[in-house]
Amino acid sequence: MAIVTSTPTQPAAVPSAVAPARRKSPRPNSPAHRGDGKLAWILISPALVGFLLFFVYPTIRGAYLSFTDFRVLSAPVWIGLDNFVQLIHDDVFWNALGVTVYFVIISVTLSIGLSIITAVILHRLTASTVLRGLIILPFLISGVVAATVWSWMLDAQLGIVNILIERLGGDNILFLTSRGWAIPSIALISVWKNLGYTSIIIFAGLQTIPPTIYEAGRIDGANELQMFRRLTLPLLRPVLALVLVLNVIGAFQVFDIVQVATKGGPANASNVLQMYIYSKAFGQFDFGYASAMSLALFAVLIVITFLQMRLLRASESDTD
């Protein structure tokens, strides 16, 4: 997943990051810094080239291509809003959007909920780095590896999970091959893969809470559950906001697990948006329409991120 390196979007940190730069405002002409300008532009030139060619240019171009009929081999033809009109009437698109939202809701709720519980328990019980290391193991492997091993474990006949269910008296579940189970199963694989990573970030957030706050709580007679609800959760809010935004953005772009585990099936039951965009672009070479869908997904992500930041007042902390 590409989000990992671009991970901490953390808008919470941005204002404080900009502040120091403003304090010592650039004085290009002070003697100690003569010649800085030239050197600076040389030093940032690789990054600047990458930024312009692979971020700015494709963003503008992607927006432009959304309004064209573009089949890669011939030049794009401007068709105005046609792609978006087609989008509104495309049942497969709405199905893909619904399937994706369903996946996002299950995987993010489970992932954040379990991660909070895991992090708090780890924090209260043990300082063992070994335990924290072990739960992060699935984060190190690729979605392809995770999906492959879970395809085997969730196999309808020979999979160990179904064998266990039968031993316990249950019926076989067609985890990856039935309409009802495909998305929940993919969500479970995704939660398995991300739980450790999210837990460790929350754990690090817990470590920044001063222990004196809990001591005060204990003196006031609060029990563990009350301290969790009244102290831990509010104090963790900035970290939780970060984790939530990252999880949602990542979940909306789920692809590798789906492609390996179900290929979008059965009958579009797990055909998530990224999967549909990919098949439109590289299966049918309809790049204009695929770009329009990307732009739509981008718009959805911006609105959701903005709402989350507002709801969680992410940039404010209760510690002060």
Added chain:
Amino acid sequence: MTSTTVSPRPARRIVRRFNLGKSVAWTYLVVVLIVTIFPFYWILRTALSNNFALLTNPSSLLPVDFTLGAFRRVLGLATTQEAVAEGGSGASIQLGHFILNSLIYATLSTVLIVFFSAIAAYAFARLHWRGRDVMFNLFLGALMVPGILTLLPNFVFTKELGLLNTFAGMLLPTALFSAFNIFFLRQFMIGLSTETEEAALIDGAGRIRVFFRVTLPMSSGPLFTLTILGFITAWNDYFWPLLVTSDDSVRPLTLALAVFKQSSPQAAPDWAGLMAATLVAALPMLILFMVFGKRIVNSIGFTGIK
């Protein structure tokens, strides 16, 4: 744990309640650990089994009819006869070749992006120049753009450059610019004491010399963090290599594994072979974990909080 009364109670009851909560918590942790670790064991157990024998005894916790055949099979070391005898499909995967591809891709992309980010971060943290803050804020804006918007146009651009199916095409979009890396390193460098650097400058060392001899060594901690997280990400990268590679020449291991999985017969897949290939694909990360486990854990926590 369930009581909501806050009045002080006898000490003994508090101790007992706390222990109950504690044992529930430990039980939860053990369950989480088992669920986390078990699939890794299952990969190993299946990879060491005979694929035919798996059909008759799918629930054995130990390898069924122990054999290294699955590894020999996927590495292309077994004859077709041997492979078929153990339930292989006859398909093999040139793992050695793909491991090399992955190593080249992951190493180059990590080294390049960390280096380019470090020099840019130095310019933002230490040098005084016109347009610095504007440039920095523009760079930060890139954090807001998700990959989905740039992927297709970047594919078209890479195609126009004639770089499809080359390492350069796989590397370019991610090896030059990373807003997060620059931001992360700049924050760290701003926090560094300037005394050593100024002393070196007064001694007549040039800016570039100071950067390589003083600033870079002092930043080794965050540089390591970014290197290791970058390497993990690049090793596991799937979507972009999928778009820009069309044959096995530069294709990385993750992608080859997915192709291998998708080309295995639906009716009776060679699960032992698949798991052997999976294990080989995950092995470098598992070794990395054994060597740097603690630092990886701290790195991830660190990037989240920073």
